[in-house]
Amino acid sequence: MNTRQKPATNFLRNLQIWWFAFLGKRIRSGDKKAAVIDSYGAPGRGKSGLISVITVSIILLLWWLSTQQEWVPPLFLPSPYIVWQKFLLISCAPTYWQEFQNFLGLTSSTPTECIGFNDATLWQHTIASLKRVFTAFVIAVIFGVPIGISMGMSRIPRGVFDPPIEFYRPIPPLAYLPLTIIWFGIGDLAKVILIFLACFAPLALNARAGVRSVSIEQIHAAYSMGASPTQVIWHVVLKGALPEILTGMRVAIAFGWTTLVAAEMVAAKAGIGVMVLNAARYLATDIVFLGIIVIGLIAYSFDLVMRWVERTFVPWKGKAA
Amino acid sequence: MMSRTTKGDKKASQVVLNLEKVGVVFPGNLGSGDVTALKNVNLAMRDREFIVALGASGCGKTTLLNVMAGFIKPTAGRIRIKGKEVDGPSKDRGVVFEDVWGPGKDRGVVFQKHALLPWLNVLQNTAFGLKLQGVGERERLKISRDNLDLVGLKDFEQHPVFQLSGGMQQRVGLARALTSNPDILLMDEPLGALDAFTRETMQELILNVWHKTHKAVFFITHSVEEALFMATRLIVMSPRPGRITHEYELTFWKDFLDRGDARKIKSRADFIKMRETVLSIIHGEEEPEL
Numbered sequence: 001m002n003t004r005q006k007p008a009t010n011f012l013r014n015l016q017i018w019w020f021a022f023l024g025k026r027i028r029s030g031d032k033k034a035a036v037i038d039s040y041g042a043p044g045r046g047k048s049g050l051i052s053v054i055t056v057s058i059i060l061l062l063w064w065l066s067t068q069q070e071w072v073p074p075l076f077l078p079s080p081y082i083v084w085q086k087f088l089l090i091s092c093a094p095t096y097w098q099e100f101q102n103f104l105g106l107t108s109s110t111p112t113e114c115i116g117f118n119d120a121t122l123w124q125h126t127i128a129s130l131k132r133v134f135t136a137f138v139i140a141v142i143f144g145v146p147i148g149i150s151m152g153m154s155r156i157p158r159g160v161f162d163p164p165i166e167f168y169r170p171i172p173p174l175a176y177l178p179l180t181i182i183w184f185g186i187g188d189l190a191k192v193i194l195i196f197l198a199c200f201a202p203l204a205l206n207a208r209a210g211v212r213s214v215s216i217e218q219i220h221a222a223y224s225m226g227a228s229p230t231q232v233i234w235h236v237v238l239k240g241a242l243p244e245i246l247t248g249m250r251v252a253i254a255f256g257w258t259t260l261v262a263a264e265m266v267a268a269k270a271g272i273g274v275m276v277l278n279a280a281r282y283l284a285t286d287i288v289f290l291g292i293i294v295i296g297l298i299a300y301s302f303d304l305v306m307r308w309v310e311r312t313f314v315p316w317k318g319k320a321a
Numbered sequence: 322m323m324s325r326t327t328k329g330d331k332k333a334s335q336v337v338l339n340l341e342k343v344g345v346v347f348p349g350n351l352g353s354g355d356v357t358a359l360k361n362v363n364l365a366m367r368d369r370e371f372i373v374a375l376g377a378s379g380c381g382k383t384t385l386l387n388v389m390a391g392f393i394k395p396t397a398g399r400i401r402i403k404g405k406e407v408d409g410p411s412k413d414r415g416v417v418f419e420d421v422w423g424p425g426k427d428r429g430v431v432f433q434k435h436a437l438l439p440w441l442n443v444l445q446n447t448a449f450g451l452k453l454q455g456v457g458e459r460e461r462l463k464i465s466r467d468n469l470d471l472v473g474l475k476d477f478e479q480h481p482v483f484q485l486s487g488g489m490q491q492r493v494g495l496a497r498a499l500t501s502n503p504d505i506l507l508m509d510e511p512l513g514a515l516d517a518f519t520r521e522t523m524q525e526l527i528l529n530v531w532h533k534t535h536k537a538v539f540f541i542t543h544s545v546e547e548a549l550f551m552a553t554r555l556i557v558m559s560p561r562p563g564r565i566t567h568e569y570e571l572t573f574w575k576d577f578l579d580r581g582d583a584r585k586i587k588s589r590a591d592f593i594k595m596r597e598t599v600l601s602i603i604h605g606e607e608e609p610e611l
Binding site for chain 2: 215217218220221222223224225226227228231235236239240242314315316
């Protein structure tokens, strides 16, 4: 064992081991390595982590260089430094830091006043948006996954839900945004419903595909061991559909973030989306950049978490069919 | 090794499964006519019998097994287990499928067949049926461990099934089917995905397990050698429409259980002669236009 591992990594590793112990499995250190030997010609073999790091570095470098050399006017492309300055300004991080030090009794200075942007700090904007997206996402999971499973299991729900889902799914949220406002007002309800709709379809359709991916042999074997239809659903179909359901969650949350700016277009007090829209109105490109980066980082970290969840909780994914 | 006795085989054997004039017709769709998968199949399976079904692809072997298991309702004829009409699957008939959860070694080749549950380990997979039947934990783990011991997987009970080799996965499938203590074991090409060496080992293991557990077995294979070696009764099937064309009572299995040494039996003159006879039957009846 590597003793210099970071505590966080150790914690995740422990969580994984507990889960495997819970499943009655045992991770032996060699197992994971043995499974990743790729054969000649396998599409996409090899690791890509380092390449991604290089790509990101080059993009940042080009960004910095093009503003440094003034290839592009700052109005179109603000420099990384300006965006960082804006971040400090509207996140109020220095003020919070001062308050924190006062709280600890290290200093006793009066914190500098900080109002953020649009009467809210970056933190408040982010929380407002996170609340909307995750409320909508959780409700969509609660409804979408069972509906998708029932669509996979039985022809009646499939017949009922298939036309409406397939009909509204390709329509851009901006097209039905006016309707949600007319129907549900300009409060948070309309915004959550808009994001909910964006999350719902991929969740339901992936859950349905997950049910379909359960092999008929697994179901037949369960029946031949005396299982009842209810037991087959609980012990075979639901667990077999889990990998696809998790994929659906990854897709859905990405759709949710995609819809966020549209949802916050009308009458939102705080939110990353409305922050970006208002900043654009004043040509504050630096804040637009900041908003985009924040949304991107949150969405990407959530995706990384979901990938880890997949690797840990459905380790058999991709091992067959 | 214990000396194996084949005494008691002469005991009056009882018919456990009876197929009478069974036919299966799948309705065709859009222009293609109905497909007769099975026509007029009669088969009486006796206690402790090891019936092997052999035939080219499309001869209805798997359909026949599905009818026995209760997954397919025959469109003609009747099927009874110990005199009782079959109505759907039940734990008196255990099924073993071809299981191929590869540890990534066959990437790119997509196998659809897998019957083990990858979220359960070897022991949990084996105990799965008993758990569903509401058998208490202590008892079901004991029965499962006994069966894992029987197939030689005692030391692997905590392993995830998708990391096992093909042969081991088949052993889990076998142990799992035995754990519900069925009267009949239905085995749908369980060794089809294995390499030749593992396959021979597994043939011997299955014969030994069969001999110890006294189950009636219905076993499907593509391999003539496997069929001759394992069967107490061999049925040769023929396609379009799927039907039984030849039946043989065989005793090669008995020689193996008495004396061991499978290779020697398989290279004996009478074995080879039988093999060529069966092969010529199968080849002779293949229709040239397909």
